[in-house]
Amino acid sequence: MSTNPVMRTEKLVKTYKTGSVETPALRGVDLELCRGEFTAVAGPSGSGKSTLLHLLGGLDRPTSGEIFLDGVLLSSLSRDALSRLRLEKIGFVFQAYNLIPVLTVLENTAFVLELRGVALRERIARARKILGELGIEKYANQFPSRISGGEQQRVAVARAVVAEPAIVLADEPTANLDSKTSLELIDLMRHLNSEHAATFLFATHDSRLLDRVSRLVTLEDGRIVRDEHRVQVATARV
Amino acid sequence: MKQAWRHLWRSRRRSLLTLFAVLIPVFILVLELGLLNGENKSLFENTVKFETGHLQIQKAGDRPEGGALPLIDDPERILGIVDHTPGIAWRTVRLDLPALASSGGRSQGILIQGVMPEEIGQVNPIGKLIAEGTYLRTGERGAVIGKELSSLLVAKVGDDLVLLGAHPDTGIGAANVPVAGVYTAPDPTLGRTVVQVDLGLAQTLARRPGAATSIVAFVSGVAGPWDAPKIDRVVKELRARLPSDYKVLDFRELAPDLKTFETVVRPIHVLFMAIFFILGGLVVLNTLFLSVMERTHELGVVLALGASRHRVMQMVLTEAFLLALVGAGIGALLGAGLVGLAESGGGLKLPGVYSDFARVMGMEPVLHMRVTLSELVMSGLAMVGVALLAAWVPARRAAALEPVEAMRHVD
Numbered sequence: 202m203s204t205n206p207v208m209r210t211e212k213l214v215k216t217y218k219t220g221s222v223e224t225p226a227l228r229g230v231d232l233e234l235c236r237g238e239f240t241a242v243a244g245p246s247g248s249g250k251s252t253l254l255h256l257l258g259g260l261d262r263p264t265s266g267e268i269f270l271d272g273v274l275l276s277s278l279s280r281d282a283l284s285r286l287r288l289e290k291i292g293f294v295f296q297a298y299n300l301i302p303v304l305t306v307l308e309n310t311a312f313v314l315e316l317r318g319v320a321l322r323e324r325i326a327r328a329r330k331i332l333g334e335l336g337i338e339k340y341a342n343q344f345p346s347r348i349s350g351g352e353q354q355r356v357a358v359a360r361a362v363v364a365e366p367a368i369v370l371a372d373e374p375t376a377n378l379d380s381k382t383s384l385e386l387i388d389l390m391r392h393l394n395s396e397h398a399a400t401f402l403f404a405t406h407d408s409r410l411l412d413r414v415s416r417l418v419t420l421e422d423g424r425i426v427r428d429e430h431r432v433q434v435a436t437a438r439v
Numbered sequence: 440m441k442q443a444w445r446h447l448w449r450s451r452r453r454s455l456l457t458l459f460a461v462l463i464p465v466f467i468l469v470l471e472l473g474l475l476n477g478e479n480k481s482l483f484e485n486t487v488k489f490e491t492g493h494l495q496i497q498k499a500g501d502r503p504e505g506g507a508l509p510l511i512d513d514p515e516r517i518l519g520i521v522d523h524t525p526g527i528a529w530r531t532v533r534l535d536l537p538a539l540a541s542s543g544g545r546s547q548g549i550l551i552q553g554v555m556p557e558e559i560g561q562v563n564p565i566g567k568l569i570a571e572g573t574y575l576r577t578g579e580r581g582a583v584i585g586k587e588l589s590s591l592l593v594a595k596v597g598d599d600l601v602l603l604g605a606h607p608d609t610g611i612g613a614a615n616v617p618v619a620g621v622y623t624a625p626d627p628t629l630g631r632t633v634v635q636v637d638l639g640l641a642q643t644l645a646r647r648p649g650a651a652t653s654i655v656a657f658v659s660g661v662a663g664p665w666d667a668p669k670i671d672r673v674v675k676e677l678r679a680r681l682p683s684d685y686k687v688l689d690f691r692e693l694a695p696d697l698k699t700f701e702t703v704v705r706p707i708h709v710l711f712m713a714i715f716f717i718l719g720g721l722v723v724l725n726t727l728f729l730s731v732m733e734r735t736h737e738l739g740v741v742l743a744l745g746a747s748r749h750r751v752m753q754m755v756l757t758e759a760f761l762l763a764l765v766g767a768g769i770g771a772l773l774g775a776g777l778v779g780l781a782e783s784g785g786g787l788k789l790p791g792v793y794s795d796f797a798r799v800m801g802m803e804p805v806l807h808m809r810v811t812l813s814e815l816v817m818s819g820l821a822m823v824g825v826a827l828l829a830a831w832v833p834a835r836r837a838a839a840l841e842p843v844e845a846m847r848h849v850d
Binding site: 255258260261280281285286287288289291293295299301302303304308312313316360 | 441442445446449736737740741742743744745746747748750842843846
């Protein structure tokens with residue numbers, strides 16, 4: 202694992218305002234993620250996990266503080282530049298899979314490559330390769346509605362990693378899956394992390410998944426209360 | 440493109456509604472154009488065949504409204520020039536003379552057309568519209584009158600008419616002429632006023648043997664008023680070749696009423712169609728707004744994955760484009776099909792009072808329809824343009840979505 206930081210935050214604060222009521226979600230988060238790390242952000246509901254991932258992913262703007270991705274200060278970017286940065290540097294896995302229903306598994310996987318302007322032949326080849334690696338190539342021509350939740354989430358992972366982003370952010374990726382499927386998915390992500398040196402940061406509140414991570418960041422009330430680097434565990438290929 | 444197409448299939452009912460909103464205005468526009476072109480062609484053909492030809496050569500000179508045209512004393516010399524002008528399909532000489540027709544104490548102001556029967560019969564339909572008696576023969580003393588004039592003067596085939604012609608250059612000429620035939624005119628005004636006689640008789644009435652008032656010509660390759668540029672080219676050529684004391688007039692100058700069609704009738708129809716197109720556009724706007732609302736979550740995901748605003752706009756506009764293209768295509772084809780069907784049956788015959796009205800307006804009581812490929816394409820493209828314009832608003836709304844907010848939206 203490289204110690205080269207891919208993402209860094211400084212005194213990250215996010216406060217939501219509803220009328221005159223202010224709800225702090227993050228209260229000064231300093232975090233540095235190195236290339237190739239497989240990190241989980243854990244914490245109870247409302248601890249700020251999703252907010253942190255949204256901010257790191259450039260999907261939302263912090264109230265104060267800074268985020269650097271590959272040395273680029275996110276707050277300095279326009280909306281369009283932020284979109285471009287997301288496209289080129291970040292892969293997303295969402296809790297509800299969020300596949301595009303009118304695209305097949307293959308097309309969903311290749312969608313980000315299409316947005317990047319990769320030629321059709323190349324993006325099909327790359328999408329097929331990653332689907333094969335995740336064991337779901339047989340569903341390539343199926344629409345998401347025809348496959349199970351676990352398989353949909355694998356497609357979402359494939360979509361997130363196919364373009365080889367600097368970091369993959371996964372927000373509660375196993376929340377809608379049963380325990381067995383959850384463990385399989387995490388193992389797959391771990392496999393991609395070790396095989397492709399892909400940097401993963403995922404939020405979870407499922408303690409059973411935490412022994413699979415190399416680093417565990419625990420949030421409580423919008424603050425990092427623990428940041429543990431763990432001994433890497435062996436994972437089974439699913 | 441594929442994604443947009445599948446989206447359309449996902450919401451079939453809404454797509455179908457939008458399709459109809461696009462299809463119907465185009466369908467109606469094509470029918471409108473078909474009718475307009477058909478009527479325009481009918482008016483054009485009636486005018487050029489009965490009255491003006493595609494062009495006329497006349498002697499230059501001031502002419503009082505409704506008065507006699509200056510006389511051409513040597514039409515053969517002018518015909519020699521005309522015959523060597525490219526583009527002329529047919530020509531003849533004519534002597535038009537305002538006159539008074541009387542029979543049994545009744546009189547009516549008329550226009551005598553002195554014609555060469557064998558020549559004029561090739562284009563002028565009066566010879567084919569003879570209801571009683573016969574048409575003229577060269578050198579024969581006789582007159583062919585319309586049914587309306589026959590009724591006004593109570594003059595039947597074989598009855599004598601007294602024709603009193605007047606020309607300011609030569610004075611008054613008179614002749615006693617039997618009615619050779621009675622024709623049915625498509626226009627009552629024509630039937631009441633136009634009397635055809637042999638050119639020699641007209642020259643007698645004008646008291647100028649060998650003279651004419653105009654050389655009437657047709658231009659080759661002209662199927663309707665839309666071929667006017669071909670006529671214009673020949674007119675220009677003739678103007679260059681003829682002596683300066685002659686003028687060349689095209690059918691628009693000879694029958695200014697034809698312009699009314701272009702300047703009044705067509706703009707009214709265009710306005711009417713614009714309203715239909717705007718209504719179609721509003722339906723497109725409404726349904727695409729609904730589509731964007733329903734897909735807020737999905738559009739949020741697309742934005743989150745890094746799609747640019749331009750790309751999201753493109754997605755919505757592509758849907759509108761596909762719907763409009765298919766709808767306009769079907770509308771144009773249905774319209775063209777109906778036009779073709781109506782024309783294959785000889786046009787749509789107007790019923791009862793509409794038929795009478797058409798005749799009074801100088802039109803055939805049959806609706807002829809005609810639509811060109813370019814008009815079909817333009818009709819379709821106009822609707823596609825309106826649909827894209829209407830889709831711009833929902834497309835902008837989609838592009839302005841904030842990814843996180845949009846992803847919180849529950850489908």
